Amino acid sequence: MAANPQTAAERRAPWLLLAPSLITLVLLMILPICIMFVYSFYEFVTAGVEKHVYTTANWREFFSDSYYHMFLWKTARVAAITAILCALLGYPPAYFIAMTQYKHKWLLLLLLIVPFWISFTIRTFSWIHILGEQGVINVLLMKTGLISEPLRLLYTEGAVIMGMIHFLLPYMILNIYVSIEGIDRNLISAARTLGCTAWQAFYEVVLPLSLPGLMAGLLLCFVLAAGSYVTPDILGSTRDSLFGNVIFDTIMGQLNWPMGSALSIVLLVLLGIVAVIYSRFMGLSRVFKGLGA
Amino acid sequence: MTGPSMTTAPAVELRNVTLAYHTFVAVKDVSLSIRKGEFVTLLGPSGCGKTTILRSIAGLVQPTGGEISVAGRRIDNVPIHKRNIGLVFQNYALFPHKSIFDNIAFGLKYRKVEKAEIARKVKRALDMVRLPGVEKKLPSEMSGGQQQRIALARAIVIEPDVLLLDEPLSALDANLREEMRTELKIIQREVGITTIFVTHDQEEALAMSDRIVVMNKGEIEQLGTPEDVYRRPETRFVASFLGQSNLLPGRITAIADGQARVQLDGGPEIIAAAPASARAGAAVTVVVRAQKVTIGAGSKAMPGKVISASYLGGTAAYFVESGGIRLQSNATIDERVWREGEAVGITINPADCLLLDEKGDRLV
Numbered sequence: 001m002a003a004n005p006q007t008a009a010e011r012r013a014p015w016l017l018l019a020p021s022l023i024t025l026v027l028l029m030i031l032p033i034c035i036m037f038v039y040s041f042y043e044f045v046t047a048g049v050e051k052h053v054y055t056t057a058n059w060r061e062f063f064s065d066s067y068y069h070m071f072l073w074k075t076a077r078v079a080a081i082t083a084i085l086c087a088l089l090g091y092p093p094a095y096f097i098a099m100t101q102y103k104h105k106w107l108l109l110l111l112l113i114v115p116f117w118i119s120f121t122i123r124t125f126s127w128i129h130i131l132g133e134q135g136v137i138n139v140l141l142m143k144t145g146l147i148s149e150p151l152r153l154l155y156t157e158g159a160v161i162m163g164m165i166h167f168l169l170p171y172m173i174l175n176i177y178v179s180i181e182g183i184d185r186n187l188i189s190a191a192r193t194l195g196c197t198a199w200q201a202f203y204e205v206v207l208p209l210s211l212p213g214l215m216a217g218l219l220l221c222f223v224l225a226a227g228s229y230v231t232p233d234i235l236g237s238t239r240d241s242l243f244g245n246v247i248f249d250t251i252m253g254q255l256n257w258p259m260g261s262a263l264s265i266v267l268l269v270l271l272g273i274v275a276v277i278y279s280r281f282m283g284l285s286r287v288f289k290g291l292g293a
Numbered sequence: 294m295t296g297p298s299m300t301t302a303p304a305v306e307l308r309n310v311t312l313a314y315h316t317f318v319a320v321k322d323v324s325l326s327i328r329k330g331e332f333v334t335l336l337g338p339s340g341c342g343k344t345t346i347l348r349s350i351a352g353l354v355q356p357t358g359g360e361i362s363v364a365g366r367r368i369d370n371v372p373i374h375k376r377n378i379g380l381v382f383q384n385y386a387l388f389p390h391k392s393i394f395d396n397i398a399f400g401l402k403y404r405k406v407e408k409a410e411i412a413r414k415v416k417r418a419l420d421m422v423r424l425p426g427v428e429k430k431l432p433s434e435m436s437g438g439q440q441q442r443i444a445l446a447r448a449i450v451i452e453p454d455v456l457l458l459d460e461p462l463s464a465l466d467a468n469l470r471e472e473m474r475t476e477l478k479i480i481q482r483e484v485g486i487t488t489i490f491v492t493h494d495q496e497e498a499l500a501m502s503d504r505i506v507v508m509n510k511g512e513i514e515q516l517g518t519p520e521d522v523y524r525r526p527e528t529r530f531v532a533s534f535l536g537q538s539n540l541l542p543g544r545i546t547a548i549a550d551g552q553a554r555v556q557l558d559g560g561p562e563i564i565a566a567a568p569a570s571a572r573a574g575a576a577v578t579v580v581v582r583a584q585k586v587t588i589g590a591g592s593k594a595m596p597g598k599v600i601s602a603s604y605l606g607g608t609a610a611y612f613v614e615s616g617g618i619r620l621q622s623n624a625t626i627d628e629r630v631w632r633e634g635e636a637v638g639i640t641i642n643p644a645d646c647l648l649l650d651e652k653g654d655r656l657v
């Protein structure tokens with residue numbers, strides 16, 4: 001006969017359980033975004049003042065002014081470089097932590113999380129003491145006589161990327177670590193007995209099976225890097241600003257809320273599109289499997 | 294046939310192999326010689342070092358002492374990927390991201406076999422394990438029994454010098470296990486491949502093996518044909534591990550006409566066939582299989598009382614008590630099923646009794 005019909009209470013239960021998260025999401029995410037979207041159609045009069053009339057002026061400005069396009073493009077480039085460098089730098093330690101026979105693995109994982117105990121801003125500022133004109137590197141190089149004038153290390157795009165890697169690397173390592181940790185060690189043994197050297201077994205088994213984690217890490221790092229504005233602000237010159245800094249400047253500097261709203265929506269939509277295309281291409285379920293398996 | 298040494302060299306030979314993980318000795322001084330085409334089973338309780346022996350032959354762990362040769366060639370120092378050994382894992386370890394074809398072709402690819410030949414060999418291997426036409430599927434699309442066959446095909450297709458099977462049937466349900474047992478044995482005969490099979494299931498070992506290596510705590514307890522180890526256990530461990538046996542401690546009081554009179558500790562006397570080395574006064578353990586303990590109404594037999602009875606269809610399992618000792622009896626039902634509390638006569642044929650000395654070794 002028919003399967004047990006669910007009672008009304010049973011059908012309601014999942015929604016009741018979801019309600020707190022749904023309400024939070026709607027009130028603190030969806031609603032503000034909608035308000036911002038409405039704002040982007042208001043008219044900017046002067047700093048801090050806008051007229052509540054419908055205009056597409058802000059959007060026309062965004063689509064016509066190459067100033068914004070240039071920043072978008074640059075943001076994508078810097079975020080991509082950061083994500084790829086994070087992957088290259090993060091894979092070996094992730095592999096090591098996953099494969100080590102060391103009894104106190106949790107300690108190594110703890111070390112990854114320790115930086116989060118210090119404020120992100122302070123961590124970023126710490127680079128000034130390393131890269132600055134009076135920083136460790138320049139002082140050392142000058143003392144040893146290798147250079148006569150301090151090198152310009154700080155306030156460059158390189159410094160910005162370095163700062164973002166500093167902040168994003170643990171996310172990348174954890175993502176890759178989880179997917180390598182989930183690989184059955186017997187698969188490696190099987191590949192070895194079938195004729196693979198250790199390197200070939202890595203290439204045939206570990207690398208492909210850790211791809212979901214690697215891909216999830218890349219997406220996460222890209223999105224977080226593309227949305228950041230504190231790091232470029234502290235470690236970059238004005239030339240190294242990213243799209244986030246443009247938004248910050250529009251809203252906090254020019255007090256042009258309608259334009260700032262339009263730009264924020266642009267960044268949000270573009271990053272959303274990246275995530276969607278990426279997951280279509282990679283299969284988001286596979287990406288999430290990398291996070292969960 | 295390049296010389297006599299080639300034809301007589303054992304397919305696999307372990308000489309005094311010892312392996313320690315840090316301070317824990319998992320395999321102690323194991324020596325073993327396996328003929329070409331032979332099916333040898335390593336049988337023993339969990340943790341006795343069976344997997345460790347397989348892994349050291351495959352090269353996945355390095356013995357701390359001793360020598361291992363395969364096909365007359367020392368392989369202890371040959372790296373894993375050059376050993377040409379087929380290993381089937383308990384959980385199959387099929388590559389989940391590769392098709393069945395690529396799984397089976399894997400070893401051939403690394404042996405630089407050309408494409409057309411690979412395709413032919415993979416097809417033949419799939420025919421052999423009776424799964425033709427599944428090349429394009431992924432392992433996750435196959436059932437447990439099918440994955441098992443693919444793992445077997447992947448190991449055999451490279452024509453290894455020896456096939457190592459680590460509890461390959463333990464993940465299957467009972468019916469399938471029995472079916473695969475027969476099939477595995479047929480395939481092994483067809484290919485004529487030297488096989489080392491690991492199990493802790495004694496029925497499996499007895500049914501499939503040419504010879505059985507009974508292991509305990511990293512050491513070989515006995516090496517022999519299934520009949521040898523079952524009927525003539527050499528140690529206390531083998532006697533108690535295989536089948537259901539009564540182990541009755543006692544002392545020999547007299548020997549006459551090839552028969553020893555044994556006074557069981559705190560119990561009755563029992564007559565056992567006396568091996569040549571049996572001496573009056575020696576402390577011994579009498580070993581009697583539960584099937585060899587028969588109970589009936591007889592009066593001249595040892596008197597006893599049924600403590601518990603389980604009816605099993607063709608046979609019945611009893612616990613009977615006689616003069617303070619407890620005996621297990623699994624007898625075919627001749628007269629009738631005896632009930633708890635009934636007085637019965639216990640008969641044990643002296644020829645069915647084995648004697649173990651104080652150290653637990655069989656007297657011969």
Ligand SMILES: Nc1ncnc2c1ncn2[C@@H]1O[C@H](COP(=O)(O)OP(=O)(O)OP(=O)(O)O)[C@@H](O)[C@H]1O
Pocket residue numbers: 314317319337338339340341342343344345346493
């Ligand atoms: N990597 C290791 N490090 C330390 N000890 C180990 C390691 N691998 C196995 N051992 C120990 O060595 C002993 C033998 O292990 P092995 O896996 O060979 O047993 P087994 O006979 O295959 O058992 P099972 O029937 O449970 O598979 C066990 O006591 C185990 O705890």
Ligand SMILES: [Mg+2]
Pocket residue numbers: 343344345459
């Ligand atoms: Mg094992």
